[in-house]
Amino acid sequence: MRSLWLNTLTKQSLYRLSTKRYSTNVEPKEPVVKTKSIPGPKSIELKKQLDSVQATGTIQFFADYEKSIGNYIYDVDGNILLDVYTQISSVPLGYNHPRLYKVFNNEQNLKTLINRPALGVFPGKEWPEKLHSVLLNIAPKGLNKITTMMCGSCSNENAYKSIFIWYQNKLRGNAPLTEQEKNSCMINIPPGAPKLSILSFKGAFHGRTLGALSTTHSKYIHKLDVPSFDWPIASFPEYRYPLDENVAHNKKEDEKCLSEVQDLIQQYASKNPVAGIVVEPIQSEGGDNEASPEFFRSLQAICKKNGIALLIDEVQTGGGSTGKFWAHEHFELESPPDVVTFSKKLQLGGYFHNDDFIPNEPYRIFNTWMGDPGKVLLLEEVVKVIQEEKLLANVDVAGKVLKNGLLSLEKEFPHILNSTRGRGTFLAVNCTNTKVRDQIIGALKLHGIQTGGCGEISIRFRPALIFKEYHANIVLDRFRKVLQGI
Template identity: 50%
Template sequence: MLMLARNISFSYSGSSSLFVRHFSAFQNKGPIIFNKKYLDSLDGGYEAPQVRTSSVPGPKSLECLNRLSQFHLTANVEIFVDYKASSGNYMVDADGNAFLDVYQQIATLPLGYNNPTLLKASVSDDMMTLLSSRPSLGYAPSVDYLALLEKSLFSIKPNGMNHSVQLMCGACSVENALKLAFMWYMNNKRGDRPISQDELDSALKNQSPGCPNITVMSFSNAFHGRTLGCLSLTHSKAINKVDFPLFKGPIAPFPSLRYPLEEHVRENEAEEKRCLEEVENLMESYEKTSPVAAVIIEPIQGEGGDNHASPEFFKGLQKICLKYGSAFIVDEVQTCGGSTGQFWAHESWGLPTPPHLVTFAKKLQSGGVFAIDGIIPTQPSRIFNTWMGEPSKLLLLSAVLEEMKRENLLSLVRESGHTLLSGLKQLQELYPGHISKARGVGTFCAFDAKNRDEMVSKLKVKGINVGPSGRESIRMRPALIFQSKHAEIFLNALETILKEM
C-alpha cells in the first residue's frame, strides 16, 4: 500500500549494457540511468535483513564485549561486527545477523562494506609505500603529494576555498580551524605590526597579550567534537561535558524550526530572526571583554537532534560575522562527502562569498580544513603536528570519488533521499502519535520518535541499524550506495513496528 503511494521519479536500467557512464561531472542533467546490476551486486547477495538471534546484541557480541571490556574502553560499544562478511548496505555481526545499515559506522563509510573499488585501491605499490613509510606531511611530504591531493580532495574543493590543511579526525580539524581563525583575527587586529616580544613572552605562560582574551561563538545543541577546545563548543548532551574544565564563550540559540519547513515558513522565519538578533546581542556584549574571533556552526546539527536552518539564516549569520570581523566557520564534518546530495552542504545556501573556513572528516576518510585566501599562515610552527593527515586515506578517497562519478552516486542519494523522506512523511501522517518531524536533505534524514531508544532497539531486532540524534530523534546516515529499494525495506520495517505499537 505504502509502496504504491510513492512516486519514483528516476528510472533504473535493469541490464548493465544500458547504463550510462558519466566521467566528466558529478552533477548530471536530465534523467539519470543507474547501473542497477552493479549497485545490487554490492550487497553481496543480501536482499533483506536477516536476524537470527532473539535479541540484539546476540550472545557472541556479548561474549566479545565481556572479553574486550576487561582491557579496553567499551562504554559505547553496541555490537561486534564481522567486517569480512559484511557487504555494501549490509552489516553482519558476530552472531551472523545481517542488518540493513542505515548508519554506516557513524556516517563514515561512503561506499558501504567491502566495496570492490575500495578493495582494489587497498592494494597497490602506492598504498604499500604510504603504509610502510608514512610521511610527516607538514615536514617532508612526498614528491607526488600535490598530485595525490589533486586526484582526491582538491577535485571536490568547496567553491572559492583554494587552501587546505590536512588532519586525521574531525576533532583535530575543528581544533585547527579555531587556531586558524584566532590567528587570522589577531593578525587583522595587529595590522602590519609584527608579533611583539611581549606577546611572545606572555604566550609562553598562557597569559595575555600573547594568549588574548578572545572567544568563539557556538550554538545550543551543537556538536563539534570532544577534545577540550571542541567540547567547549559542543552542547548536544550534558554527560559529554561533565567534569571537564572548559572554555567560556557565547552560546547562541540554534533555530528551533517546525517541520515540514515548507508548511511553517512564516513562524520559522520569525524564529530564525530571533536567533540572529540574539547572535548580534551576544556579539555586542562580548565585544568589550572577550570579542568573538569566530562563529562555528553545522549546516545541519547532525548529533544534537538533526536540526535544520534555512539558507537565509546562514546568510544572515555570515553577514553578522563580516560586520564584527569574526571568522565564519562551517563545520561540515558530518555533512560533507555526498549524503546531502552534494559534496558540501553549505554550497546550497547561495552565500555571497565563501565561509572563511570549512572543516571535514568522516565520509572523506580523513580530516582537514579548507580556507579562503589570507588565512593559512606562512610563518613556521603556528599550525603543525607530527603527521598532518594520512595520505593512505587520500588514496582511498580518490577511489571513492571515482566510484561516485562512475555510478552517479550523488544523483542516487537525491533519489533515495526522496523515497526515504516522502515515505517518512506518509508514515508520520498515518501514525501521528508515534513519529513526527520527518526532515532531511538527500539521505541525511531524521524523524522524531515518541520512545526513541525503544524504537532504535525495535528497528535493530527487525534488522535495521540506525543512530540516535539529540534527545528524541533517529538519524539515517546510509552509504552513498543506498538505493530506493533499501529505503523501502527500512520504511516497511518501521511501518511494521508502528502497526504493532
Template identity: 50%
Template sequence: MQTVATIFSGNLRKNAKKVSNFTNWTRTIISTAGDIKRGPLPNYVAEEPDGPQIKTNIPGPRSLALKKELSYIQNSDAVVFFTDYDRSQGNYIADADGNLLLDLYMQIASLPLGYNHPRLHQALRDEHNAALFVNRPALAAYPPQQWIARVKSALMTLAPPGLNCVQTMSCGSCSVEYCQKSMFMLHQRRERGGLPPTDEEMQSCLINEPPGCPDLCILSFTNGLHGRTMGALSMTHAKWFHKLDSPQPKWPIAQFPKIRYPLHEFERENNAEVEKSLAEVEELIEKFNKLGRQVVGICIEPIQGEGGDNMATPYFYRALQRISKKYNISFMLDEIQTGCGGTGKMWAHEHFNLDEPPDLVSFSKKMLTGGFYFREHHMPQEPGRIFNTWVGDPSKVIMLEEVAKVIYEQDLLKQVEETGKYLISSLEEAQERFPNMLSRARGLGTFAAIDFKDAESRDYFIHKARNKGINTGGSGEKSLRFRPALILQKKHVNIFLDTLYSVVSDMK
C-alpha cells in the same frame, strides 16, 4: 609464512604459561587473540545480499562475550555489537554472531561507498600505494613526493566552490580545533597590522598569560556538536556526558532556531524564530566585544547532526555570513557529518546560496580523512603554527581519491538526491499514518531524521529494528537519524519501511 601478529600472540601464550600469577582475564584475551582468523585478503565483489539475515538476538552471544572481555581493558558500554567486516558488504553490516543488517547508520556517517567497495580494495592492493600504507609519513615535515598530486586529485576535486586551500588532519575534533586556531591567528595578525609577534607575546604565551594568550571567543549554537576534545568542547552543547568535569571557557552561545514542521504550515513562525536567533547573535557579539573578550568567529553546522538533526533556513546561514562580514570575523561551517555528498550536494552549505564561500569548512567522516578547507587569508604566515606529526594519513587520501572517482563516474549525488526525496516523502507518509508516534520528518538528500513522541519510544524502536535487521541511530532527545552510504537505493528504503510500519504498529 607467519605474520608478526601470529608470532607475537604465540609468544604471549608460550610465555604466559611460565607466569604463575597471570590473571584469568589476560589468559582469556590471549586465547581470543589466537582465534583471530588470518590469511590472504578476501576477493571482494560489489554484490550485496537481498535483505537482512537474523540468526540471534542482537547483540548475540559472541558479541556479548567479546564486549565482556573488552571491558577489562576499557569501558565497553558504548559497544552496540562486534562486527565481522570480512562479511559486511555494500549497505549491509555483518556482526560477530552471523547476523546481517541493513545499515542506515554506516559507522556513524563515515562510509561513503558502504562496506568493502571493490575500488577501495583495489587501491589497497595496488603495489604503487604500498609504500604510503607501510611508511606513515610525518606529512608536515616529510611529505611524499607524490603528495601534491594526491591532494589535488582527491581533496581539491571535492573542494567546496571557491575554496582553494586545504589542510589535512587525522580526525574531526582536531580539524575543528585547528580551524579555531586559524581564526585566532588571523584576528591577531590583523591586530598587529601584519607585523610579526613581539618578544613579549612570544614569552607570555608560554605561561598562558596575555598578551601572548589573548582573551578571544568564538560564537557557537545550542545543541551543536563540534568534537569531544578540549578545544572543540568549548563549542559543543549537545549532551552532558561530552562535557561534564571538563573546564571550559565562557564563550557566547546563541539559540539555534527551533524550526517547526511541516514547513509550509509554519513559515511565519519559522521566519520569526530565525530573526530572533540572528538578533541574539549580534547582541552576543556586541556584549562580549564590549567586555574586551573579542569574538573572532562564528561556528555552526549546516545541520546539527548530533544535537537533534536540527535545520534552519538557507536565509539564516546567508544572514549569519553577513553578520560575520559586518564584524570582520571568520565564518566557519562544520561539515564533518554533512560533507561528501550525503545531502545530495557535495557540501550541505551549497544548498544555502551563500554570498561568497565560507572562510573555513571542516570535514572528516565520509571524507575518510580529517581536515579543513580555507580561504587564502587564513593561510598561516609562520611555520609550525598548523602542525602535528602526521596531519593526516596518505592512505586515507588514496582511498578518498577512489571515492571521488566513483562519485562522479556513477553520478552518486543524483542518486542520493532521488533516494533522499523518496525516503523523506515516505517518512512524511508514515507520520501521517502514525501521528501520535511520529512527527517532523525532515532532511536533505539521505541525511534525514524523524522524531518519535519521546526518547523511550525512539530507543525502543532502534532496539526492535536492530533485531529485525535494520541498524539505525538516534539523534538529540527523540530523533531517529539516517546516515546511509551514498549507494543507498529505493529498494533499501522499502526494506526499512517494512520494519518501521511493523514495529510502530505494535507500539502505543
C-alpha cells in the same frame, strides 16, 4: 633499487581474481535477524573479553567486517542488518567496496601505508599532485587551500587556531611581534595568548577535545566535569514541520537566533571578543536541527559586518549524503564561507580555506603527521566512484523515496512520529519522547535495520551513498512493522 615486488603478471592475476570475486560477492536480498536480542550471545561474550581491557558501555555489537557487504553489516551472531547509520555516518561506499579493495593492490600505495611521513616536513613526491587531484577536486567553491588533519576534532581545533591567528594578525596589522607577546603566550596569558572566543550554538556538536568541546552543546554527558572556555553560545532555530506550513514561526526563530548572535558578539567584545562563528549546516548529533538558507546567509552577513570568520563544520554533513557534496551548497551563500572542516566519509580530516587563513610564519599550524596519505588514497577512490557512478543523483532519488515514506508513516502514526526532515538521504524524524525513540531504535534493529538516535527524541538516517530506492523500501517496510507493534 626500485622494488619489483608485484610484477606485472601477478598484478594482473590479482586484478582478475578481485574482479571475479566481487561479481559474486553481492548484498543479501534483505536483512536477516537470527538472535532474540542484539547483541547476541557471541557479541556478549566478546564484550566480556573487551571489558577487561577498556570501557564497553557504548558497544552495540561486534561486527564481522570480512563478511559485511554494501549496505549490510554482518554481526558475529549471524545477524545481517541493513545499515542506515554507517559507523556514525562515516562510510561513504558501504562495506567492502571492490574499488576500495583494489586501492592497496598496488605497490606504491602499499608503501604509502608503511612509510608514514611527517607530511609538513618530508612529504612524499606524490603529495602535491594528490592534494590537487583529490582534495582540490572536491574543494568547496571559492576555497583553494587545504590543511589536512586526521579527525573531526583536530580539524575543528586547528581551524579555530587558524581563525585566532588570522584575527590577531588583522589587529596587529604589519607590526612586528613584541617581546611581551612572545613571552606572555608561553605562560598562557594575554597579550600573547589573547582572550578570544569562537561563538557556537546550543545543540551544536564540534568534537570533544577541550577547544572543540567548548563549542559542543548537544549532551551533558559529553561535557560534564571538563573545564571549558567562557565562549558565547547562541540559540539555534527550533523549527516546526512541515516547513511550508510553519513559515511564520520558523522565520521568527531565525530572527530571534540571529539577533542573539549579534547581541552576544557585542556582549563578548569587552571580555572574550568573538573571532569566529562555528556552525553545522544541519546540527547532527544535537538532533538533526535545520536552519534555512536565509539563516545562513544572514549569519554570513553578520560575520562580515563584524570582521569575524564563518566556519562551516561539515564533518558529518560533507561527502554527499545531502545530495550535494557539501551541505552548505544548498544555502547559496553570497560568498564562500571562510573555513570548511571535514572528516568521517572523507576518510581523513582537514579544512578548506582561503589564503587569508595561512599563517605568516611556519610551524604555527603543525603537528607530526598532518593527516595520513594512506587515507587520501582511499578518498581518491571514493571520490572517483561518487563521480563515475553519479552517487549524488542516486542520493536524491533514494532520499526522496525514504523521506516521502517517512512522511507517510507520520500520517499513519501521528501519535508516534512527527517532523520528518532533511535533505538527500540525510534524514531524521522525531518520536513522541526519548523512551519511545529508544524503543523504536531497538525494535528496528531486531527487524534488521540499524539506525541511530540524535538529540533527545530523533532517529537519524545516515545510509551510505550507494543506498538505493529498494533499500529505502525495505527500511520503510520494517519501520511500519515496528510502529504497528508499538
